Amino acid sequence: MDGMTAASVYEDMHLPVLSMGGIVILLLVLLPAAAVIGHALGRRQRQRTLAAGREVDKVTGETSLGAILGILGLLLAFSFGNALTLAQTRKSTVIDEAAALGTVFLRADYLAEPGRTELREAIYAYTQTRVVPDASQMSDAHGVRDFLETTLTAQAALWPATLAATAAPVPPPTATFVASAMNDALDAHLYRMQTFAVPVADITQGMVLAAALASLFLLGNRSGMHGRALSWRTFMFSGFLFVVMVTIVDVQRSSAGLVKTDQSPLLVTLFDMEQALR
Template sequence: MQPTTAVAEYSDVTLATLSLTTIALIVVIGLPVALIGGYWLGAIGRRRLTAKGQQVEHHLGETTQGAFLALLGLLLAFTFGNALSISQAMKAAATDEAAAIGTAFLRADYLADPGRTELKTAIFDYAKTRVVPAHQQIDTREKFDDWLEASLIAQARLWPATLEATKDPTPPPIQAFVASAVNDALDAHLYRVATQAVPIAPFSQMVVLIATITAVFLLANRTGMLGRSLTWRTFAFSMLTALVLYMVADIRRGYQGFIRIEQSELFATIFEMEQALQAE
């Protein structure tokens, strides 16, 4: 198998189906529409009940509204906690990979030239492919495959360069010492790719959105049923909830959006490797 064709083997990595822009439009438009619709239906219901001489308070359904708000709080807390754990896992994977690459580069100093310089250069070139530039968001399958293929091409040089640099008469302990570090750098790639998968299915995200819209609808409906005005406080609650939903989606996507995974450790590692190569 050619190194670049291995990208197809990562097709099971589940990426987000909806872009952050689409999610923003859904929550910014959907929640105010639910708010206004709930208030309008509540006002109509109040007029009908008043015309029939019935007590409006008997039809408010405060228990149902409280239950939906409690459920919404639980779902938002769960999804936010899940998103935060994913973000921390992505950060840890990026940090561990930077450490593994830096270790492999340093251990290559125990080898003799010309294999040492060739291996260190291959590790340096590979490290540069692991960076996701700030202006290049991985928000589509095509961009993910392009980033992955560039890494796999550079990665394909590492093990042959390791075998060449550690061949006899390199002592076996040094061979194992260097090869294990390079192997750790290769394994770190798998962990980092795995963290980019989306563990929460789109159906689960839709359930959270439906629960949010229902809770906002019931809140506005109660306001209309009571004959009160739709104040800015209700709209503020709706927009704040929309921001929370967007933030949850943003946090879970470490290489796109506003809240992105820091890559300072990888940048520092690349800088140190570059300085070391220039000094040789």
């Protein structure tokens, strides 16, 4: 496969639908709005109930509210744990790939010229493409595709360069020594690609949002039914939910937001390669 054909294989990769900024704005508006709407509908229902000469149930909505809050806590715990696992996996895959690329670059020293220099330069060029650009270039499927096309084009040159550099009269043990390291470096690409996709399906993330909105709606509705105004406690709960949900999304993204994947191992490997090529 060439770079373009190989990149097209990843077209079905599940990427985030909304940007980090869009999610922040959406949650900032929807969460408190759910409490306000619930309170308004609760007050209206209270007026209708009193106008009909009936008393308002003092424990109305408590069972539903408790059940929704329990479901919300479960979903948040699952989502947060999943996000932390993905973040750790991203960190590990970056370290493993940097180590694999550094190893094959060093093992190329056992080869003779001119194949040695050509192979080392090909490894260096490929390593440069493995550093993920900033969030502005990876915010949509088009940016990810451009990144893949660039890195897969550089990757396509590695194995031919390895075969040329390890051809006879290179001893078979030396050729195997270098080729096995190159195989590990190529495999590292597959492990990193699994961390680009969204870790949780959109429908699951929608369930978390729905549970949060339902809990705030019922909380506001219960206050309205009892004739109480929305207190600061309701909005504090809304703000805390906002922080937790944004943190989960932030940790899930590798190059957007505040929590970004540390690419120092790759940068250090690049620096060592530059020094060796000089």
